Amino acid sequence: MKPSVVVNGVASIRRRLHAPQTGPFARYSRFVGIMKVLLPSLAALLLGLVVVWPKLALDDKRFQIGFAKLSSKEVETLAMKNARYFGLDESNRPFAVTSDLAIQEPGNPDLIHLSAPKADFISTSGANIVVDAAVGLYHQASKTLDLSGGVNLFHDAGDELHTPTATVDLAHNSARGADPVEGYGPQGRIESIGFELAGMGKDITFTGKAHLTLRGASPKGQGKGAKRR
Numbered sequence: 222m223k224p225s226v227v228v229n230g231v232a233s234i235r236r237r238l239h240a241p242q243t244g245p246f247a248r249y250s251r252f253v254g255i256m257k258v259l260l261p262s263l264a265a266l267l268l269g270l271v272v273v274w275p276k277l278a279l280d281d282k283r284f285q286i287g288f289a290k291l292s293s294k295e296v297e298t299l300a301m302k303n304a305r306y307f308g309l310d311e312s313n314r315p316f317a318v319t320s321d322l323a324i325q326e327p328g329n330p331d332l333i334h335l336s337a338p339k340a341d342f343i344s345t346s347g348a349n350i351v352v353d354a355a356v357g358l359y360h361q362a363s364k365t366l367d368l369s370g371g372v373n374l375f376h377d378a379g380d381e382l383h384t385p386t387a388t389v390d391l392a393h394n395s396a397r398g399a400d401p402v403e404g405y406g407p408q409g410r411i412e413s414i415g416f417e418l419a420g421m422g423k424d425i426t427f428t429g430k431a432h433l434t435l436r437g438a439s440p441k442g443q444g445k446g447a448k449r450r
Contacts, residue, residue: 299325304335308364308391316342316391318359318366333359340366344394349377350418352389352396364392372398374418380406380425382416395419402427409435 304323308316319339326332338357342350355370366389374382374396387398396418404411404427414429 304333306333306359310342310364310392310394312345314343314394316340316364318391320357323359331361333361335359335366338366338368340389340391342389342391342394344418350394350396351375352387354387363390365390376425378406380404382425384416387416393419399428407436409433 301323302321304320306318308318310316317340318335319341320335320337322336324334324336326334335357337353337355338359339351339353344350352366352368352372352374354368354372357369358367360366367386368389369386372382372384372387374384374387382402382404384398384402385400387396387400389396397416399415402411402413402416404413404416404425411427411431411433413427413431415427417426417428418424419426
């Protein structure tokens with residue numbers, strides 16, 4: 222026997238076992254080693270978040286919830302921007318009242334102060350009528366609208382009226398005014414002391430002394446009252 226050969230063979234096997242590994246198996250081994258360190262760290266981090274999160278959520282709620290310091294007058298007065306009110310007249314026809322700002326009368330919920338109000342309703346004859354003004358006061362119980370600051374009334378027949386003040390009764394599809402009126406329509410121009418829109422909503426009656434100018438004709442119609450269809 223030759224012992225040197227055996228010794229050399231064992232030494233060669235030992236060198237192969239301890240030689241640095243390369244290739245895919247070596248990369249997989251490194252990956253496993255990294256994950257053995259990384260996964261426990263992630264688990265510890267998640268466990269810490271589970272413990273700390275309820276305290277963070279509680280602090281966030283405490284920051285968001287609070288009470289505003291309002292005076293008693295502000296609390297009693299209700300206001301709404303871009304307000305819209307929809308209702309029905311006595312014949313179940315719809316009407317609408319809109320406003321840039323609506324403020325309830327303190328101590329009287331029936332009265333609503335309106336800024337830049339606009340009323341849209343349908344007459345008994347089916348005509349669409351639109352009225353707008355600078356300011357208004359809406360009576361919810363009676364469905365009436367007191368307008369001032371410059372009132373404009375538009376009838377879908379092509380007529381329009383301009384007057385300082387007017388009252389619109391939305392429950393009965395009517396409107397009236399006692400201040401000077403200027404009216405324009407397909408037939409011409411009219412001036413009077415007041416107006417009234419009632420009945421079927423087809424006729425506009427100009428009250429007081431009226432002056433009518435027809436298109437393509439000489440002025441006429443001066444006298445007490447005039448009716449425009």
